[in-house]
Structure formats: C-alpha cells, structure tokens
Amino acid sequence: MIGRAPFWTTALVGIVALIWIVPILGIVVTSIRPPSEVTLGWWRLDQVSFTLSAWQRVWEAYPLANAFWVTAQLAGMATIATMLLTPAAAYAFHFLKFPFRRLLLIIIINAFVLPQQVVIIPLFQLWRELGLIDNFLSVLIPYVGMSFAWSIFLVKNFLEDFPRELIEAAKIDGCGALSTFRHVVLPNTLSPVFAVGILQFLWTWNALLLPMLYLRSNVPLPVLLTRVSGTYDVNWDLRSVAAIVTTIVPLVIFLVFQRQFASGSQTRTGAKE
Amino acid sequence: MARPTAPVAVGRGPSLISQAGDGRDIALAARGWRLKDTPAAWLLIAPVIVLFTISVLYPLIETIRLSFFNIVGLAPPSFVGPANYINLFADPAFRNTLVTTLIFTLATTTISVGLGWTLAMLCAFAPQQTLPFRVMIFAAFGISEAVSGYMWIGILRPDTGGLLNTVIGLFSPGFAHPWLGDTNTALWAIIVAACWSGVGLPLMLCFAAVQSIPKSVLEAAYMDGARPFSIMRHIMVPLSLPGVRVAIFINLLGALRAFDIIYVLTGGGPVRSTETVGYFMYRESMTQFKLGYGAAATVVLLVAVLVISIPAIIQRTAGAR
Numbered sequence: 344m345i346g347r348a349p350f351w352t353t354a355l356v357g358i359v360a361l362i363w364i365v366p367i368l369g370i371v372v373t374s375i376r377p378p379s380e381v382t383l384g385w386w387r388l389d390q391v392s393f394t395l396s397a398w399q400r401v402w403e404a405y406p407l408a409n410a411f412w413v414t415a416q417l418a419g420m421a422t423i424a425t426m427l428l429t430p431a432a433a434y435a436f437h438f439l440k441f442p443f444r445r446l447l448l449i450i451i452i453n454a455f456v457l458p459q460q461v462v463i464i465p466l467f468q469l470w471r472e473l474g475l476i477d478n479f480l481s482v483l484i485p486y487v488g489m490s491f492a493w494s495i496f497l498v499k500n501f502l503e504d505f506p507r508e509l510i511e512a513a514k515i516d517g518c519g520a521l522s523t524f525r526h527v528v529l530p531n532t533l534s535p536v537f538a539v540g541i542l543q544f545l546w547t548w549n550a551l552l553l554p555m556l557y558l559r560s561n562v563p564l565p566v567l568l569t570r571v572s573g574t575y576d577v578n579w580d581l582r583s584v585a586a587i588v589t590t591i592v593p594l595v596i597f598l599v600f601q602r603q604f605a606s607g608s609q610t611r612t613g614a615k616e
Numbered sequence: 617m618a619r620p621t622a623p624v625a626v627g628r629g630p631s632l633i634s635q636a637g638d639g640r641d642i643a644l645a646a647r648g649w650r651l652k653d654t655p656a657a658w659l660l661i662a663p664v665i666v667l668f669t670i671s672v673l674y675p676l677i678e679t680i681r682l683s684f685f686n687i688v689g690l691a692p693p694s695f696v697g698p699a700n701y702i703n704l705f706a707d708p709a710f711r712n713t714l715v716t717t718l719i720f721t722l723a724t725t726t727i728s729v730g731l732g733w734t735l736a737m738l739c740a741f742a743p744q745q746t747l748p749f750r751v752m753i754f755a756a757f758g759i760s761e762a763v764s765g766y767m768w769i770g771i772l773r774p775d776t777g778g779l780l781n782t783v784i785g786l787f788s789p790g791f792a793h794p795w796l797g798d799t800n801t802a803l804w805a806i807i808v809a810a811c812w813s814g815v816g817l818p819l820m821l822c823f824a825a826v827q828s829i830p831k832s833v834l835e836a837a838y839m840d841g842a843r844p845f846s847i848m849r850h851i852m853v854p855l856s857l858p859g860v861r862v863a864i865f866i867n868l869l870g871a872l873r874a875f876d877i878i879y880v881l882t883g884g885g886p887v888r889s890t891e892t893v894g895y896f897m898y899r900e901s902m903t904q905f906k907l908g909y910g911a912a913a914t915v916v917l918l919v920a921v922l923v924i925s926i927p928a929i930i931q932r933t934a935g936a937r
C-alpha cells in the first residue's frame with residue numbers, strides 16, 4: 344500500500360470487476376429460471392421464479408454425461424502422461440551429458456511459439472492413414488507432445504536452483520544416473536511438476552480445435568457445446584446448463600490455483616524475465 | 617571435480633551480453649560435473665523425443681513441404697512450386713484475411729494490455745482490498761473459449777433480448793442491431809469478447825510488474841505529495857514497462873493463433889469478414905479440403921509468429937544450458 348490508498352482507485356476497479364462477471368451471472372441465472380420468463384433477457388423481473396428443471400432435463404436432451412466422462416478421461420490421461428515424462432526429460436537435460444543435448448533442448452523449448460494450426464493438416468493426414476481418426480490417441484499424442492515445449496522449460500528452470508551437492512553426494516553414495524533421478528531429484532521436484540499438471544489439465548479440458556477435427560463420435564464438452572449452441576434454437580436454459588457443466592471443473596481448479604497459472608503461463612510463452 | 621566459481625543462478629543479468637557471457641562460463645563449468653551416462657539419458661528422454669517429433673517436428677516440416685503441393689481431397693498430390701503462395705496473395709479473400717488479422721491482433725493486444733495495465737496500476741494502490749476484484753476479472757480467463765463464446769452470443773443477440781441491445785435500448789427504445797451479422801460490427805464484437813477473456817492475464821502480469829517496483833520509490837513520491845495519477849504516470853508506467861513487454865508479447869502470440877472464439881461467435885462470417893489467417897487456414901484445409909493451399913496459409917501465419925518471437929527465441933536460446 345502506498346500511503347493512504349485513494350478510494351476512487353478501488354471503486355473503479357470494483358466497477359470494472361462487476362461488469363466483468365455479468366456474462367457469467369447471465370448463464371447462471373438463465374440456467375435456473377424458466378425459459379418463458381427470460382425470452383426478453385435473464386435480468387427481466389416481470390415475473391420471478393426459479394427452477395432446476397433445465398438441470399434435470401439437460402442430461403436427456405444432450406449427451407452431456409458422456410461428454411463429461413470423455414473430457415475427464417482425455418484431460419486426465421494427457422495430464423498424467425505430461426507429469427510423468429516431463430521431470431525425467433528435464434532431469435536428463437539438466438544433469439546428464441549426452442550427444443546433441445543442447446541442440447535438442449533449444450529446439451524443444453523454442454517450440455512454444457508454434458501455433459496449433461501447424462499440426463492440423465499433417466496430423467489429419469497421418470491419423471487418416473493410420474486409422475486413428477476418432478481414436479483418443481489422435482488428440483492425446485499432440486496434447487502431450489506439444490506440452491513439452493513449455494513443461495520441460497518450466498521444470499528445468501526449477502532445477503537451475505537445485506543444489507548440485509545433492510547430486511554429487513548421491514554419486515559418491517553409489518547412485519547411478521537413474522537412481523539419482525528416482526531418489527534425489529524427483530522427490531524434490533514435485534511442486535513444479537504439480538504446477539505443470541494443473542496447467543496441462545486446464546488447457547486440455549478447454550481444448551476445442553483438435554478434438555473437433557479428429558474426434559467424431561465421442562466428443563469432449565467444448566465440442567459438444569459448440570454443436571448445440573451453433574444453431575438459433577430457443578433452449579437457452581438447457582444450453583446454459585451445458586455451458587456451466589463444461590466450464591465448472593476447470594474454473595474451480597483455476598480459481599484455487601490461479602497463482603501458479605499466472606506464473607506458468609508466463610513461462611509457457613517463454614518470456615521469463 | 618572442477619567446481620563452478622560463478623553462482624548457480626547466473627544468466628539473469630540485466631543485459632543480453634552479460635547473459636551470454638555467464639552462459640559460457642556456466643557451460644564450461646558444467647561440462648565437468650554433468651553425469652556421463654548416455655544410455656540412461658536416452659532412456660529418460662526417448663518418450664519425449666518420440667512424442668515431440670510426431671506432434672511438433674513432423675507437422676512443422678510436413679506443413680512447409682505440403683505448401684508446395686496441390687492437394688485437393690484424396691487425389692494424389694502434385695508438385696506446384698510456389699503456386700500456392702502466388703494464388704494466396706492474389707486471392708482477395710486471403711488479402712482481406714491479412715487485414716482482419718492485423719486489426720484483430722493489434723486491437724485485442726492494445727485493449728487487453730492497455731486495460732490490464734491500467735487496472736493493475738489502480739490495484740497497486742490497495743492490493744489487499746482489490747484482490748477479490750482481480751480474481752473476478754481473472755476468472756474470465758479460466759473459462760473455456762467455447763463457453764465464453766456462448767455467453768457472448770447471448771449478450772450480442774440480434775433481437776431486443778440481447779443485453780447489449782437492451783442497454784442501448786434504454787437510450788433509444790426498440791434498438792436492435794445484429795452485432796454478429798453485420799460486416800461492420802462482427803469483427804469488433806469478436807474483439808470485445810476476446811478482450812473480456814484476455815484481460816485477466818495482462819492484469820496479473822502487469823500487477824506483478826508494478827508490485828516489483830521498490831516500495832521506497834513509491835513512498836518517496838507519496839511523501840513529496842504526488843497525486844495518484846502522477847504516481848502512475850511518472851513512476852509506475854516507466855518502471856513496470858519491462859513486465860508489460862512480456863504481456864504484450866504473450867497477447868500478440870495468442871491473438872495470432874486465435875481460433876476458438878471466432879469459430880464459436882461467427883464461424884468466420886458474415887461473408888468471411890471475421891476470418892484471421894489462423895481461421896482461413898482451417899477453413900481452406902478442413903472444410904474445403906484444399907490441403908496444400910491451407911498449408912501455405914499456415915506458413916504465412918508461422919512467419920508472422922516467428923518474426924514477433926525473435927527476441928524471445930534469442931533470450932531462450934542464450935539461456936539454454
């Protein structure tokens with residue numbers, strides 16, 4: 344705090360924040376009011392009643408439960424794979440000596456600038472040839488493969504401050520490279536690996552483009568939502584429930600872990616000062 | 617074993633020159649102590665290399681290669697040299713896309729970072745009291761773009777039941793404008809929706825940058841009787857600039873790769889007026905099945921991304937030890 348905080352600065356930020364949650368408030372209110380009352384807007388107070396009818400009907404109207412399960416599986420598997428493979432590679436890049444180490448590292452950590460659009464065409468052709476269209480692997484492989492560009496950078500950055508004495512002590516005690524990783528480095532790297540897991544989970548849960556292109560029958564929530572909300576039908580209540588179900592899990596995780604998210608996004612895009 | 621004389625956390629010095637110098641020292645020192653166990657190293661990185669090659673390196677090279685071929689649907693590809701690029705720049709739809717991309721990228725970055733930075737400086741006067749407000753604004757960033765697109769469809773509805781039309785209707789009754797259906801307003805409607813989601817991250821990054829300004833500087837200004845506005849203008853703005861550059865870069869990258877919000881709100885329409893290069897590439901390759909043509913558009917996008925990323929790439933490469 345600088346001296347005595349002027350009231351108007353806080354008030355101004357507060358007004359902006361209130362405006363900012365209006366769209367969120369909108370779908371929550373729409374989901375719990377009967378559609379007949381809100382055809383002219385969810386804020387209308389001509390007649391006010393609340394109902395959970397949309398929350399009950401939506402599961403039959405759309406394959407929402409299945410999409411939720413698909414999303415949970417995809418995000419879960421991608422997150423676990425990234426969390427398992429990242430620390431091993433970051434350890435090897437930081438503490439081991441092998442040919443092309445620095446070249447490989449430079450290529451991987453600079454790939455964060457590449458847009459997703461780059462993978463669309465080649466992987467579409469590859470999956471078609473291999474018969475992997477509509478297979479979970481068609482999205483899991485790029486989710487995990489692309490995550491290394493930021494996840495390895497994040498974990499290796501953490502290892503910069505890892506005390507070298509511990510590695511040397513382990514070596515003197517007879518640990519090989521693998522057991523040093525297993526017993527010395529991995530147990531002390533859990534916090535950045537956990538942060539990587541949270542980021543990967545949020546991004547894969549919210550992903551729209553790749554699953555939309557490569558999955559057909561079992562689609563995750565964002566794809567299902569675009570399918571049901573693309574048309575000008577009148578089921579605003581049902582679609583609002585679907586929208587809330589789509590975003591509630593990542594939103595809660597995001598709010599709980601927002602600190603890691605801000606710093607992680609910064610690292611992901613590489614411009615760590 | 618040779619012990620490094622430099623501290624471990626070097627390479628974060630103020631200038632690139634000193635960074636490179638420290639990097640060399642560390643690299644020299646590091647050569648002595650890195651464990652030499654090549655089989656173990658390959659074992660640990662093999663899965664990463666395989667997955668990274670399939671999902672980043674192969675697509676990157678293949679996209680560039682395909683951009684020189686004419687591929688339509690399942691017919692065998694034929695080599696056409698730079699014809700795709702020549703057609704691309706002769707295509708009025710693509711040229712229009714370039715303008716759209718430029719407007720979208722500059723507008724979302726300017727608005728998101730400008731607003732985020734201003735809010736961050738206002739928040740810095742009372743960090744504790746404004747914490748809930750920052751979380752409320754940042755929350756929009758945690759919402760899937762498919763969902764935020766759906767919310768904005770409700771706000772921008774063309775009839776009088778849309779929130780925006782209703783608010784304007786307070787001043788001119790019966791107002792109804794099809795925001796997403798009019799070529800003059802559709803792109804700006806998308807820009808506003810993108811900024812709603814996007815302002816949270818620059819807010820947090822700029823807030824961290826403003827918070828890192830030494831308290832003594834701010835207190836000295838306050839003791840000298842500086843008003844909040846002049847503290848912002850003369851101290852916070854110049855001293856948080858390095859952090860703000862990061863926010864600008866992140867927003868530029870994000871805007872260039874934008875897809876979800878455009879797909880959900882307009883699908884590129886009306887009459888292709890809201891297609892950015894990243895969307896054009898999807899439309900040509902995945903809905904028109906002109907894969908070579910789409911690949912050429914992707915390469916154009918890639919060049920733009922690489923150009924704005926040069927400083928970040930130099931920094932990361934110098935820091936890679």
